[in-house]
Amino acid sequence: xxxxxxxxxxxxxxxxxxxxxxxxxxxxxxxxxxxxxxxxxxxxxxxxxxxxxxxxxxxxxxxxxxxxxxxxxxxxxxxxxxxxxxxxxxxxxxxxxxxxxxxxxxxxxxxxxxxxxxxxxxxxxxxxxxxxxxxxxxxxxxxxxxxxxxxxxxxxxxxxxxxxxxxxxxxxxxxxxxxxxxxxxxxxxxxxxxxxxxxxxxxxxxxxxxxxxxxxxxxxxxxxxxxxxxxxxxxxxxxxxxxxxxxxxxxxxxxxxxxxxxxxx
Amino acid sequence: xxxxxxxxxxxxxxxxxxxxxxxxxxxxxxxxxxxxxxxxxxxxxxxxxxxxxxxxxxxxxxxxxxxxxxxxxxxxxxxxxxxxxxxxxxxxxxxxxxxxxxxxxxxxxxxxxxxxxxxxxxxxxxxxxxxxxxxxxxxxxxxxxxxxxxxxxxxxxxxxxxxxxxxxxxxxxxxxxxxxxxxxxxxxxxxxxxxxxxxxxxxxxxxxxxxxxxxxxxxxxxxxxxxxxxxxxxxxxxxxxxxxxxxxxxxxxxxxxxxxxxxxxxxxxxxxxxxxxxxxxxxxxxxxxxxxxxxxxxxxxx
Ligand SMILES: Nc1ncnc2c1ncn2[C@@H]1O[C@H](COP(=O)(O)OP(=O)(O)OP(=O)(O)O)[C@@H](O)[C@H]1O
Ligand SMILES: [Mg+2]
Numbered sequence: 198x199x200x201x202x203x204x205x206x207x208x209x210x211x212x213x214x215x216x217x218x219x220x221x222x223x224x225x226x227x228x229x230x231x232x233x234x235x236x237x238x239x240x241x242x243x244x245x246x247x248x249x250x251x252x253x254x255x256x257x258x259x260x261x262x263x264x265x266x267x268x269x270x271x272x273x274x275x276x277x278x279x280x281x282x283x284x285x286x287x288x289x290x291x292x293x294x295x296x297x298x299x300x301x302x303x304x305x306x307x308x309x310x311x312x313x314x315x316x317x318x319x320x321x322x323x324x325x326x327x328x329x330x331x332x333x334x335x336x337x338x339x340x341x342x343x344x345x346x347x348x349x350x351x352x353x354x355x356x357x358x359x360x361x362x363x364x365x366x367x368x369x370x371x372x373x374x375x376x377x378x379x380x381x382x383x384x385x386x387x388x389x390x391x392x393x394x395x396x397x398x399x400x401x402x403x404x405x406x407x408x409x410x411x412x413x414x415x416x417x418x419x420x421x422x423x424x425x426x427x428x429x430x431x432x433x434x435x436x437x438x439x440x441x442x443x444x445x446x447x448x449x450x451x452x453x454x455x456x457x458x459x460x461x462x
Numbered sequence: 463x464x465x466x467x468x469x470x471x472x473x474x475x476x477x478x479x480x481x482x483x484x485x486x487x488x489x490x491x492x493x494x495x496x497x498x499x500x501x502x503x504x505x506x507x508x509x510x511x512x513x514x515x516x517x518x519x520x521x522x523x524x525x526x527x528x529x530x531x532x533x534x535x536x537x538x539x540x541x542x543x544x545x546x547x548x549x550x551x552x553x554x555x556x557x558x559x560x561x562x563x564x565x566x567x568x569x570x571x572x573x574x575x576x577x578x579x580x581x582x583x584x585x586x587x588x589x590x591x592x593x594x595x596x597x598x599x600x601x602x603x604x605x606x607x608x609x610x611x612x613x614x615x616x617x618x619x620x621x622x623x624x625x626x627x628x629x630x631x632x633x634x635x636x637x638x639x640x641x642x643x644x645x646x647x648x649x650x651x652x653x654x655x656x657x658x659x660x661x662x663x664x665x666x667x668x669x670x671x672x673x674x675x676x677x678x679x680x681x682x683x684x685x686x687x688x689x690x691x692x693x694x695x696x697x698x699x700x701x702x703x704x705x706x707x708x709x710x711x712x713x714x715x716x717x718x719x720x721x722x723x724x725x726x727x728x729x730x731x732x733x734x735x736x737x738x739x740x741x742x743x744x745x746x747x748x749x750x751x752x753x754x755x756x757x758x759x760x761x762x763x764x
Contacts (some may be wrong), residue, residue, distance in 0.1 A: 254664055272667040284661035288683040290760070297679065301669045332759075352669075 198412035200227035201388055202251075206260035208308040209246055220246055224260070226407060235399040236427055237447065238409030238418075239256045239455070244392045247409075248360050251390060252278050263288075264355055274302045277349035281361040283341040285333040285348075291340075292329040293320055295348045302352045319351040319400070322381060346378065350385070359391040363398065372431065375402060384429055396451070400443045401429060408450045419450055478558050500553045544730040566716065566738050573704050573715035574742070576632070580639025581700045586697070592651025595680065602652065613645035617703040621710055631711035635704065642703040643696035650695070654688025655681060679696060683758075690754035697750050701743045 209221040220243040236244045236306050249255040252393040253272035262269040285294045296316045320326045323343040328336050393399050399406050410418040424439050434440040524541050531540035555567030595602045617638050624637040666680050708717025723731035
């Protein structure tokens with residue numbers, strides 16, 4: 198089977214003045230359709246850079262990304278991004294933020310009424326219809342992130358890219374949002390690539406975890422497949438042997454084999 | 463002595479009085495609301511804290527002024543003298559006794575019309591140029607130093623140049639307004655455009671907004687608070703400049719009126735005109751601020 202998303206020997210070098218640092222070194226992996234993949238690694242190792250390359254917001258220095266057989270060379274709604282800090286437009290309401298994306302992506306394909314319906318449908322998916330006429334500043338951080346997810350889902354992306362989507366949230370909100378995302382993945386079968394710092398989150402949500410070594414010259418250290426059946430239940434997994442083993446494995450990778458060296462940062 | 467002024471202050475507060483019961487009536491409908499009287503009192507209290515201190519201060523200043531200028535040998539007219547000598551001017555802003563003998567209301571309107579044209583051009587061109595400078599590194603490198611020099615030139619220094627170019631006082635005055643107001647608008651717009659968060663640019667990139675969509679869906683709303691800061695500074699400067707320009711170019715505006723009154727040594731007239739200018743300037747500033755408040759609702763909070 199042809200891989201749905203292929204990251205092919207990606208190198209990224211940042212040059213500032215006369216000094217250039219290679220942040221990413223020879224990153225190669227494939228993602229199949231409907232798969233949920235997490236990128237985990239210490240701060241500054243280049244996760245966001247990699248995700249931005251997939252999104253087309255940054256260009257790889259060498260190598261490239263293929264989505265569904267097409268090379269990525271610019272951003273587009275087929276690779277919708279949910280940014281860490283929600284990035285909703287503060288002058289638009291919750292509804293208008295999603296509607297902007299819907300109008301842009303389906304402006305030609307759907308009628309006005311269909312676009313309205315599709316916007317509301319996506320707000321419904323993340324349980325945000327009640328706040329449709331509020332502005333981002335009037336809703337909580339978790340709600341903003343939900344709207345960000347609704348906006349991304351509304352684009353019907355081939356790959357959904359999440360850059361630390363729950364990073365700025367408190368533990369309880371975070372857990373609820375993780376459940377939402379898990380349920381949506383189950384229901385819609387999206388292909389998802391997510392960055393996270395949180396080992397439990399990665400193990401709970403992902404089919405595979407891509408562990409990156411510390412930068413500069415960050416590479417893929419290890420790829421771990423999560424065998425637990427879906428749908429997964431947070432509380433049941435706490436005592437699940439496979440879950441604990443995976444968690445152990447990721448923790449070992451991060452905190453023993455590739456300990457974050459403060460001095461190098 | 464101060465009675466007339468105090469009276470006009472009171473009449474100014476009368477329109478506010480009927481407004482209060484009207485709001486109270488609307489709010490009294492839900493049962494959980496605080497009682498009618500308490501709300502009335504609260505509104506009255508707020509009104510009093512906002513209006514009373516400046517009113518008291520004004521009366522105080524007028525009294526001091528009256529005392530200082532009533533002494534023999536005083537060079538400036540006391541408020542009471544102004545009231546008696548400029549009575550016609552104060553009570554009826556919209557009289558017409560001839561082409562040059564018209565109420566101050568008319569004069570202000572004529573000045574405002576010039577400001578509207580000059581400032582309108584300044585707003586359009588300022589926002590357009592500011593957008594260009596904020597957008598393009600090269601336009602900024604080329605134009606910013608030039609603008610930084612040009613903006614320090616006094617509006618009146620432009621007047622001879624514009625008189626020579628237009629050979630007519632009306633367009634010259636308008637040009638002076640334009641050239642005065644345009645710099646803060648350009649510079650603030652450019653800063654606003656440069657400060658558009660990368661996040662918004664990323665959103666626009668992912669959505670593949672085209673240039674036009676990016677302009678009016680992201681750029682303008684995102685830079686709106688900055689643009690309005692520029693517009694607000696601009697309207698203030700325009701109003702400063704129009705008076706000065708009219709004093710030099712003539713015509714029938716409020717600035718020329720001051721010049722004329724000075725030539726015929728009618729100081730009370732000048733004082734009345736100053737009050738008009740001050741109040742109108744204040745209203746203009748508040749007007750732009752209010753429009754800004756409505757349009758940038760939500761934007762500045764993020
Ligand atoms: N535009 C840039 N120019 C120069 N260096 C950059 C640029 N963007 C990122 N870097 C560098 O690349 C490295 C990786 O950055 P990146 O943001 O991808 O890390 P990250 O893994 O996402 O970190 P975090 O977990 O803190 O978000 C960092 O050392 C950063 O300083
Ligand atoms: Mg990052």
